[in-house]
Amino acid sequence: xxxxxxxxxxxxxxxxxxxxxxxxxxxxxxxxxxxxxxxxxxxxxxxxxxxxxxxxxxxxxxxxxxxxxxxxxxxxxxxxxxxxxxxxxxxxxxxxxxxxxxxxxxxxxxxxxxxxxxxxxxxxxxxxxxxxxxxxxxxxxxxxxxxxxxxxxxxxxxxxxxxxxxxxxxxxxxxxxxxxxxxxxxxxxxxxxxxxxxxxxxxxxxxxxxxxxxxxxxxxxxxxxxxxxxxxxxxxxxxxxxxxxxxxxxxxxx
Amino acid sequence: xxxxxxxxxxxxxxxxxxxxxxxxxxxxxxxxxxxxxxxxxxxxxxxxxxxxxxxxxxxxxxxxxxxxxxxxxxxxxxxxxxxxxxxxxxxxxxxxxxxxxxxxxxxxxxxxxxxxxxxxxxxxxxxxxxxxxxx
Numbered sequence: 001x002x003x004x005x006x007x008x009x010x011x012x013x014x015x016x017x018x019x020x021x022x023x024x025x026x027x028x029x030x031x032x033x034x035x036x037x038x039x040x041x042x043x044x045x046x047x048x049x050x051x052x053x054x055x056x057x058x059x060x061x062x063x064x065x066x067x068x069x070x071x072x073x074x075x076x077x078x079x080x081x082x083x084x085x086x087x088x089x090x091x092x093x094x095x096x097x098x099x100x101x102x103x104x105x106x107x108x109x110x111x112x113x114x115x116x117x118x119x120x121x122x123x124x125x126x127x128x129x130x131x132x133x134x135x136x137x138x139x140x141x142x143x144x145x146x147x148x149x150x151x152x153x154x155x156x157x158x159x160x161x162x163x164x165x166x167x168x169x170x171x172x173x174x175x176x177x178x179x180x181x182x183x184x185x186x187x188x189x190x191x192x193x194x195x196x197x198x199x200x201x202x203x204x205x206x207x208x209x210x211x212x213x214x215x216x217x218x219x220x221x222x223x224x225x226x227x228x229x230x231x232x233x234x235x236x237x238x239x240x241x242x243x244x245x246x247x248x249x250x251x252x253x254x
Numbered sequence: 255x256x257x258x259x260x261x262x263x264x265x266x267x268x269x270x271x272x273x274x275x276x277x278x279x280x281x282x283x284x285x286x287x288x289x290x291x292x293x294x295x296x297x298x299x300x301x302x303x304x305x306x307x308x309x310x311x312x313x314x315x316x317x318x319x320x321x322x323x324x325x326x327x328x329x330x331x332x333x334x335x336x337x338x339x340x341x342x343x344x345x346x347x348x349x350x351x352x353x354x355x356x357x358x359x360x361x362x363x364x365x366x367x368x369x370x371x372x373x374x375x376x377x378x379x380x381x382x383x384x385x386x387x388x389x
Contacts (some may be wrong), residue, residue, distance in 0.1 A: 021327045021334075032270035043326045058339035068335035080331030086290050088328045090267045091321035095301050107369045114362065119355040126351040130344065145351045152332060157274065157286040166336035167348050174352025182356070190363040199366040204359040204366065235298075235385030239291025242274075247281055 006072060013075025022077065024049050039217060041209045044177050047148065051170065064162050082156050089149060089238065096231050104199050108229045111203030116237050119145045119206070120245060123171060135246070135253040137164045142249075143241045144168025145175065147207050150237035157242040176210035183214025192218060196226045202226030206233030259310075259317025266297040 009016050028049055029042035036045075054066025063069030068077035078084070100167050101109065122146025124138050132138055140160040143168065151168025154160075160168075183192070183201075192215075202211045202225065211230040215222045250252025267290075274289020281287060301318075323389040341348075 010363060017331055018327075021331050024330055024334075025327055043329075045335050046330045050330040051336065051338050053336040054334045054336050055333070055342065058352060064337040064340070066335045066338055076331050077383050080328060080333070080335050085328055085332050086271070086293070087263065087320050088325040088353065089290055090270065090293040090297055091263050091318055092325050092369075093297040094263075094301055094315075094318040094322050098298065099302075102270055107366055110369060111362075111366045114366065115359060118358055118362065122355045123351040126347055126354065130347045132347075132353060136292060138328050141347060144348070145355045149329065153290050157289065158283070159285060162337035163340035163344070166338050166341035167344050167380040169333055169336060170341065170348035171352040172344070174349050178353050182360075186360055190360055190369055191363050192363060194367075197363055198348075201363050204362050205356065206272045235291060235294040237291075238294065239288045239322035242285065243277065243281075243291075246285065246287070247379075250283060 010074075013073075014078045015075070017075035017079040020073070020076070022116040023041050023145060023193075024053075039213070040180055041213045043209050044180065045214075047169070047173055050165065051173075054166070060078060070089070086153070089153065093235055096235070098248060102227055104203070104229050105196075107196060108203050109200040111200040112206070112229055112232055112236055115206050115233060116202040116240065117145055118204075119175070120241060122251070130165075133253060135249040138253060139241070139246045139249045140164050140168045141171060142245070143237065144171040146172070146237040146241060147234050148176065149234050150170025150241050153238050154242040154246070159247055172207065175205075176207040179205050179207055179210030180213035180217070183210075184217040187218040192222070195222065198222035198225035199229050202229035203233065206230050206237070208234065256313050256317040259319075260321070261317075262300065262314070262389075263297065263318055263321060266291045266300065269293065269296060340362035 025042070025046050028046035032040055032042035032045050057067035057070050057073070057141060061069040065077060066228060067073045098200065120142040123142035126139040127138050136158050137160060139158060140151060140155035142162060143154035148169045149172070151172050152165050155165040155168055187193065192201055205211050208230045210228065211226045212223055215226045270293025271286060271289045273292045274286035277287035280283045299309060
């Protein structure tokens with residue numbers, strides 16, 4: 001019976017991964033609601049759990065592909081592989097519209113560009129100080145500091161190692177969780193109490209879940225304003241980081 | 255039909271990937287240069303145009319909606335297949351980069367809020383601008 005079950009799992013790898021990731025999502029949203037009272041968004045917990053099972057998988061097999069190295073879980077590799085990932089990321093642009101960005105005004109647009117640039121440069125500086133010297137790794141870690149999506153999208157486009165990609169996801173994740181957690185505490189010190197500052201906040205931080213979670217805990221009325229600019233942040237990052245930024249980085253670091 | 259939306263998404267992704275690869279060759283960097291971003295840009299423009307003409311029916315939008323709601327689960331699956339064991343050694347990089355960028359961005363909020371504030375005050379005079387619901 002066990003053999004039959006294993007062979008069913010192996011023959012239906014992608015389908016199994018849907019069930020498995022579904023379970024991870026369920027547990028994460030449950031933990032988010034019960035343990036953090038929604039303060040830390042379920043999606044962030046789910047990604048933490050994802051990295052955690054990858055860690056367990058790696059310890060078990062000594063391989064480089066986390067959970068996907070374990071025989072019956074190879075379907076995870078297909079679901080989270082580059083093809084479906086890029087497909088799903090492109091689809092998130094559905095619902096955004098350039099009429100919306102006009103509402104964000106000049107301040108919103110400046111904050112978007114500055115937000116991507118500042119996070120990227122900061123990530124690169126930290127990576128440099130930890131001894132990374134090649135343009136590919138530096139760009140990928142900088143990209144991860146932009147968001148946990150821009151990191152792996154950039155990393156796989158320019159051929160980074162899985163280790164560096166994992167770091168870039170982790171950097172983006174830390175950014176997202178920090179934003180969710182600390183926004184309500186710093187809100188009054190940074191003047192985050194009106195629509196305009198919420199727009200700027202969304203453009204600067206850019207991590208959609210972090211911005212939405214942080215603003216919801218501060219003042220739910222501000223969420224739509226922050227979300228308006230944050231929606232464009234990852235797209236902008238995916239557009240300019242693997243292109244413009246990478247070319248600039250290549251010019252500086254061999 | 256649902257497949258129309260999915261097909262539109264597929265075409266945008268493919269064109270983006272192609273443009274990205276071509277750019278990579280032109281720039282001589284052997285990588286996909288901004289392909290995903292190009293795909294997103296295309297999708298926004300095409301969806302915008304189709305919606306204005308009333309040519310994007312609800313069923314087609316469902317196809318797009320499905321994939322955009324699969325985005326986080328797919329990111330979780332992606333996380334589950336990274337080389338985390340090796341990355342743990344470099345963990346401090348991720349924590350410092352992530353946390354530090356949040357601090358810097360927080361500090362920039364009051365600075366940039368001022369830039370927009372003048373403009374917003376000027377624009378807020380037109381009543382429809384204020385009343386327009388923002389998603």
